[in-house]
Amino acid sequence: MIIAAVIIVSSMSSPMAGSISDNSPSQVSGEQIGSQSSEKLVESSGSEELIAAVGTHGGEPETGFNPITGWGKSSEPLVQSTLFKRDSEANLIKDLATDYAISDDGLRWTVKIRNDVKFHDGTPLTAKDVAFTFNTAANASGGTDLSVLEKAIATDDYTVEFELNDPQTTFVNKLIAVGIVPEHAYNAETYGSNPIGSGPYRFVQWDKGQQVIFEANPDYYGQEPHFKKLTLIFMASDAAFAAAKAGQVDLAEIPASYAYQTVDGMKIVSLDSIDARGISFPMNPNTGEKTENGYAIGNNVTSDPAIRKALNIGIDRQALIDGALNGQGKEEFTGVDKLPWGNKEAIFEDGDIEEAKKILAEGGWKDTDGDGIVEKNGLKAEFTLTYPASAQERQALAVSVGEEAKKLGINIKVEGKSWDEIYTLCYSSPNVWGYGSLDPTDIYLRYYSKSYDPSTRNNVIMYNNSVVDNYLRTAMTSSDQDTAIKNWQLAAWDGTTGFSEKGDAPWLWMATINYVYIMDEDLDIGTPRIQPHGANIFGNILEWKRA
Structure with a gap:
């Protein structure tokens, strides 16, 4: 199988597999409208800040940045960590998890997690938070279908057991889809608007209908991101192209009709998808x-x-x-x-x-x-x-x-x-x-x-x-x-x-x-993750840098 990332003339191969390797990155998305000045929509003080308009697929989350209600379901949730992730070749890789085992009857999954992870408020992340997240998500009938989950139990600080009602081997994908929230700081009514996680970026500000701002997490257990601040503008694709053309954003998802446009100082990147x-x-x-x-x-x-x-x-x-x-x-x-x-x-x-x-x-x-x-x-x-x-x-x-x-x-x-x-x-x-x-x-x-x-x-x-x-x-x-x-x-x-x-x-x-983007010529987005329904442009954000 070939999954290509094309800068209109180039491509990369991405076969699929299922082995487990080590830790890797995250995602986000957006939608709405912005001003037409020649200045960036948000002031940027240097190359370590990124302003992106990526709202066509996914859009602004109605219930905020809450994994319980679906945030990050088909892509990596920038603010939260997940137990596992997938790399650019779809291999299963570890994030919070260090190991897992499945019982002979397929009804009990045991997952060991890291002991060095803190939430953005400094509180240690434990197996109780993992169990709480999955039990809450299952009861909420939110964005991820967890009807197969009977219950999750923390058997010690760093071990969680998942009891299933049906031996579904695809349950591993649920361990990728659900970002972990802190039991001590979770309120279903307010969490989405002010989320706390343990991911590579921490939430700063959400101006509903306009933008959301994230900053790099200084206590992140994984690779340090090059971009220390992310501003996502919620903007429809036509407006996003106009904003990019006017120099207002560093990156924008644009309609396929603009795939062959030429804009000074910017390049068009077209990503194959499985969508x-x-x-x-x-x-x-x-x-x-x-x-x-x-x-x-x-x-x-x-x-x-x-x-x-x-x-x-x-x-x-x-x-x-x-x-x-x-x-x-x-x-x-x-x-x-x-x-x-x-x-x-x-x-x-x-x-x-x-x-x-x-x-x-x-x-x-x-x-x-x-x-x-x-x-x-x-x-x-x-x-x-x-x-x-x-x-x-x-x-x-x-x-x-x-x-x-x-x-x-x-x-x-x-x-x-x-x-x-x-x-x-x-x-x-x-x-x-x-x-x-x-x-x-x-x-x-x-x-x-x-x-x-x-x-x-x-x-x-x-x-x-x-x-x-x-x-x-x-x-x-x-x-x-x-x-x-x-x-x-x-x-x-x-x-x-x-x-x-x-x-x-x-x-x-x-x-x-194909998901089509226009971005600054000096923006290096590494090897993108496979693009699912809804896009996952930020799936490998930790690899991104200015060339």
């Missing part, structure tokens, strides 16, 4: 059934496999990338192509309009009235495709898919909606989603039949394949990594069935997007 864009297809016909919340279930067009397969085969993914994403992306066929559990055998040849039309015809879909739209038993091959109205690249992809579908005789009506609206429609209407995680649990929640849950939007299309279910359960509970990976792959395609296009085609995966 995939895909369209969910409701699998059941519309019989009038509703969810427990009263939302319609099923779609009479997308429930037909010929429609789903024809779209998967007929859509030209590279054309979508070249047009909708300005070339800033890679083709995606299963949602996890680049990951170790991606199945190369499930990848297929796309952009084949004639084959797509053949699939439709064999499925009984024909244009009998000459209006350019195929129909079957009086039902037109048309449906509404929703996308979050605030996401420019998803809108562009949705529109492009609609244009490609016309060539097949399928009419797609594209509509931008708020997430609140999408959550009421996604059981009956296809939607453009974004997923990208180093945790294969995402696959399980998306395709395992029993994971359907209207409250979490897991398996909203109600996909149900007993063979796939068996592969997913085996992968989820196997203590042998090779066995787990093999079963994740078989769930996509085993030669007969699976969740890929070659099987049931419940999704149309289109592309992984």
Whole structure:
């Protein structure tokens, strides 16, 4: 697998693995608007300060910088430490943890932690804080799904045991996702606005809707960061580019449409990601059934496999990338192509309009009235495709898919909606989603039949394949990594069935997007971490320096 960090002309290789090495860094993100002066938005007294506008993916956290409610879920939480992290090649590395062991039945995980860590207020971090964090996060039903955790117990000052209710080997990813908070200083109502952690940076100030400021932690147990002060400006991507062009920020996340711009004194950096864009297809016909919340279930067009397969085969993914994403992306066929559990055998040849039309015809879909739209038993091959109205690249992809579908005789009506609206429609209407995680649990929640849950939007299309279910359960509970990976792959395609296009085609995966940044020419960001859904530009912040 290749994960590239491209300064438009260069790249770096990033294979994936799973061994444990030693300690490594952190992350953050942002969103909003700023002034248009030629001065930096925040006064900077030297090269050891960094001002960044990185608000497009992730944005300003609604509940503040609180891991219990989701801060740092898919990236490293700058203020807090985690038990483990992943390096630029996705190897598991130690942060607070020094060692761990798993019981034979897979239901008890024992983690040893460092004895030299202090919170930013000088209080020692102990196993009680770790247990408190995980128990609180599990009870809060926050940003990280900890439903598998029965309870966490501190057995001594530097040992914590996690008791699980299901032997899920992917639990290690929860130990990466949750930043540790101090039991003595945690208040659910106020912590997010004034967080205390033990990470490489300590919180200084949050001006809601504008910026947040962090300063280097002088007592940090790891590598000392070059940048002693970080100011993150919450700014939308178009405004961020304007701010960078005006010399107001050192770094900004920008739209793909600006990827080939030239700005004096700055460079464009385009990072490959595992953040995939895909369209969910409701699998059941519309019989009038509703969810427990009263939302319609099923779609009479997308429930037909010929429609789903024809779209998967007929859509030209590279054309979508070249047009909708300005070339800033890679083709995606299963949602996890680049990951170790991606199945190369499930990848297929796309952009084949004639084959797509053949699939439709064999499925009984024909244009009998000459209006350019195929129909079957009086039902037109048309449906509404929703996308979050605030996401420019998803809108562009949705529109492009609609244009490609016309060539097949399928009419797609594209509509931008708020997430609140999408959550009421996604059981009956296809939607453009974004997923990208180093945790294969995402696959399980998306395709395992029993994971359907209207409250979490897991398996909203109600996909149900007993063979796939068996592969997913085996992968989820196997203590042998090779066995787990093999079963994740078989769930996509085993030669007969699976969740890929070659099987049931419940999704149309289109592309992984690139994260595009403009930054000072002298800014050296080292070897970036793999970019998940939501971005992780600050994942290796301890490597950053001025060249």
